[in-house]
Amino acid sequence: MKFSNPYLRKPNHQFWKKAFGRGGESLLDPVVSTSFKIENTDRVVTAGSCFAQHVARYLTNAGFNHFVTEKGHPAISKKVLREFNYGIFAARYGNLYTSRQLLQFLKSVYGDFKPLDDAWKGKAERWIDPFRPNIQPGGFVSKQELLQDRRQMLGFAREALSNAQVFVFTLGLTECWLDKRDGSTYPLAPGVSGGSFDDEIHEFKNLSVDDIVGEMKESIQLLREVNPELKVILTVSPVPLNATALDQHVWVSTTYSKAVLRVAAEQICKEFDRIDYFPSYEIITAPHHKSAYYGPDFREIQPQGVEHVMRIFLKHYGQGDIQEGVPEEIQDSRENDKQTQKIEGMLEVLCDEESIEQ
């Protein structure tokens, strides 16, 4: 009888003690292999929750071709364009927190989705886009302006998604709010940043693993119908829920939500070729960091955390002239407190969820 067990001669990364190496937690690299590389000329489109904005920004800084089709009019100053959320993603589609929102967005871009309730009245006679409620600080001046801006955005998004080579999507939430009449999904509950909540019309939904897997499959199929060579990277946002609609502790809702998203991501990756799961969630939440990658509110991700995630991303996906390592701004921030504040400003993200507390 031989002395043997199934763990013998397995690589180091499969063992807790050997997986992290020596020399500090910043070496944590949970990526074992990737199914493709990203050339610096590859057009990369990003979407998803707040965390996806960090990813997008770092891709740009690192020399990837973060593909932006709706850049804002060239006559407008860059500062103002940033304030109005141009250039955060490929087009001004805002945060897509859930798989259902992504699918709905893709149906708007490529097809037949026409919501019953397409504009909400905001404060001071302004109009709020229910599907990107914080995209336009101050709101739109008329419903006509809002609808035209959305049409324009969808055109830019179509151009981006049809020509992208890599699509990075960050799954953010399972909790969402729907319109019962046509199933429209909102990033924020009606009444938070515009419109008004009506329990005859609106309902809460907490997506299950099956919901998410089904919606993501449909989304990927839709994308690959128009763009068959598209490569996809899925991530799960490490940012906890800002609020839960369930009568339970927000942390309990957070762990449920992240667990569901993580399981769904795993299943989707197993079913499709050229789809990778990238463990940004694991890097940020790893016990080694003792929550140091979270800000004072234990929710916002610190620049060092994002930097760690993106360093690993570059290491495994980058090639060619892509600059591996820490973006210059981050290096400076370590040396100068004032600069750190500047970076934090730079990393300030559009987060619809925060409106819930306002």
Place this chain on the structure above:
Amino acid sequence: MSHIGALTHANQLKEEPAFSLINLRRLGIRGGWLNEQRKLKDVVFYDSLSNKELFPLIGGRYHRFFEAIESFFHLNRLSSIFFRWGWLSKRRKPKKTRIAGVSAKKHFVSMMGGQLHNIFGLMEHTVKFTFHFPLDQHDETFTDCMERTQIPYEVIYAHFYEHSKIAIFEPLKDTFNFFEGKSVHLCPPPPIRSNEYIRQNLDPYFKELPSSEIAPPALRLRLYQLYCLVLKDLCVEYGIVCLPAPEQAVCEKGFLIDDFRNNDCTHANEKYGSLVFEQLKGYLL
């Protein structure tokens, strides 16, 4: 000055000072208006050219005075040496009651920044644009709206606001406070309606733009009206008065009446200046 230069989609505008001179002359402050101006002895008129002369001295920041001297005589680093050696003492601080020979007991009229809307949209941009103007009460439309890129109203408002604040209101903040009389900002004259007139009288720097096409009158009008709104809001913010274009010079559609056109594409003539003068007298005196 550089602030205004940086505004432009018209980054191609090379000689910003030329714009200031033209602005000054054609609004009627110099030339035929000088005699009138003498009657308003208690008023300081101020635009981006005279700003150069006055502003360095305002606000008790006397190193600016040395910077001005330094620049005039090409004495590089003079002021920094004086400061380092401690030669700049309180005795050099200008008296608060007079600056550049001007008494504080006067009214103050700012005419800066009169061209931002024109720089932005007199000529078609290579990326043609439109925007919704919620206060548009005039029956002025243009037909190719749907083919144009729509810029949200709030985006253009923020752009105008940002640049006007940096280029006009922040630099003049101390000046507004210095003068003990009323501080007033004049809105620029309304746009000329006729594209043909504009084409025939186009200023050289507009000819240097990539697009030789003149924007539709309705778009020019909306930009003008939006810019005046921004100026009005900023005036409220800085606690000064915003004087609109004189009603007698504005047609019912909102454009400059032909009689008040100057022989160029953006400015009004001296007749218009006289109306502004009367308007000011009514308000200030």
